[in-house]
Amino acid sequence: MDAKESLIKIIKSLIEIGQPVSRQVLTDYLTGKESREIEELGLDENETYGIGDAHEDDYWTTIIDKAFESGYLKAKPSKSDKLTASTEGKKFAKKPTPFIVDEEEEATDENLSGLRDLEDLMADIPGGDANSLEQKASTKTKQQIKLIHAIDRKIALDDFAESESMSFDEVLEELEKLIRQGLNVDITYFTNEVLGEECVEELVDYIASQKKFSMENALQEYGDVYKEEEIRLAYIVYLIQQSK
Structure with missing residues (x-):
């Protein structure tokens, strides 16, 4: 399909937003969904807020990802890779050309x-x-x-x-519940970013060595080095490994 008009809406929205935003915030913005970050940034007052409310989140996720792959969006280096319009994207908005997106991309095995x-x-x-x-x-x-x-x-x-x-x-x-129910996911992209691969391995090895995991015991052992949420992340990685 030719998603030219949708890409124009994305570029115009990012130009009006005027700062890099995460994919999720951009999707919420396009669909007119209220969120804490949109409210805090005052984005719900913009003219383009909700400009894409005729489509669902998954549609916009596909278009945003394709636009990024095509060089019309660029990511600000950070752990969340916030997006903004690239020079090519701004040129596209001024002089649009066909922007073909394979509809099957919305339902790839990897994404679903x-x-x-x-x-x-x-x-x-x-x-x-x-x-x-x-x-x-x-x-x-x-x-x-x-x-x-x-x-x-x-x-x-x-x-x-x-x-x-x-x-x-x-x-x-919620993530722990889903994993215990048999969901297969990989969060190492996040844990390696916030903790580091070696630290994750250290905590996972500790958890694996315990007959029964106890957060209280883990905090006594590592509380002066790691926060509770970091230990919980490592525990979730451990659960994922055990479920495979």
């Missing part, structure tokens, strides 16, 4: 692997068949689906928490 796992999990719940996933999904389930998509797109978990008005602990709780 976590969602399919969640559908399989829901199929084991009475009334939770995959066909009725969208209709019957609770607010909590929708957040879990968003979390899976965020991990697939390698969005920083703390940025996801902020965009969903959740605490970081709440995100870790």
